[in-house]
Amino acid sequence: MSPDHRDVATIGIGGPVGSGKTALVQELVPILDQRGYDVGVIANDIMTQEDADRLQESFSDLLPEELISGVETGACPHTGIREDPSMNIAAVNDFVDHAPDLDAVIIESGGDNLAATFDPELADYFIFVISVAEGDDIPRKRGPGVVEGDLLVINKVDLAEYVDADVDQMLADAETVRDGPTVLTNCRASDGITAVADHIEESALFGLTGTQETI
Template sequence: MTRLTHRDVPTVGVGGPVGSGKTALLSELVPRLREAGLDVGVIANDILTQADADALRERFAGVVPPDLVAGVETGACPHTGIREDPSMNIQQIDAFLADHPELDLVLVESGGDNLGATFNPELADYWLFVISVAEGEDIPRKRGPGVVDCDLLVVNKTDLAPHVDVDLDVLREDAEAVREGPVVFTDCKASDGIGAVERHVTEGVLFA
């Protein structure tokens, strides 16, 4: 029997600063992918904790088998495990496939990091970067590699715009000016924009 490896399953990276809403986005996105008939594994990266993985495992109870939600403790800046040395994440994907060769997709969430976080192409076939409206209107203008180079930029927490004095039209114009790829605005609390994220992910990875 041929042994499957991480290269046998499409992998999507999910990056972004602390508090941008990566975990909230996954909480909305993964059930939709499951409803679409996809078998999904989820990895949450953090420095020295399993907190995000535990939260996602609880959130996905009855939706995703608990052994398909795993935490990777990088022991250093989170981007180390997704960019410089993705071996721990790759090993976890291989472990998923050893028990679940039917997997259709793996989502890898990075720990919170700055605008410079990117995903090693050896790890992620497609990656999205999540920023929050609450971080300010000028985030796209800073042109961090995460914002500019990602396959999909997600601007989250749009519901907060009136409370933090952010003009969403200006934010959109600036985001589209600094990058060539798509931009989706989301409000995870209201599930707004999640369908668009799902379409970009599935079309970008599964049907590319």
């Protein structure tokens, strides 16, 4: 039997437009690579390959071109990750055909709303990204992405003082509405990214071969 998407760990990254999903992927992949994991990346957009092209450029010296792909959903981004994830599953299968020893595939959703979640058939582990610039009341709104994500990332904390956002309150609200962990990040300065990678390694890549021990 040929390998398929069930033979590789899949990590979904969702969140609203401008929350910093692509920036997070750009920071995460080198860390996972340094830890000894072979990773592929899929970027979803509605009608373009914009994010995939950006990642191709970022990882030109790190990942084979065949392990960076763009999926054009042609509809609301959640369609391709929840209602009908077949295009993304097919892209993961293509990766596994090309690299049977692949450890993980990161699947970045197109920018969506707070209700966006991943079909569990597509993503084993789901990260939801929000930005302080979107308002510090976002966690209190209890959107499914915020509440149900395996990991909540509150990004762009460096902008809090400029948009009058209370990061401590956001963190407290997240802890109230969620059972899972929350990490504060500033992707531009690489702050908090190691913690995100640690959660991925411990929860999604546990038991796979890496250069560091899992906890």
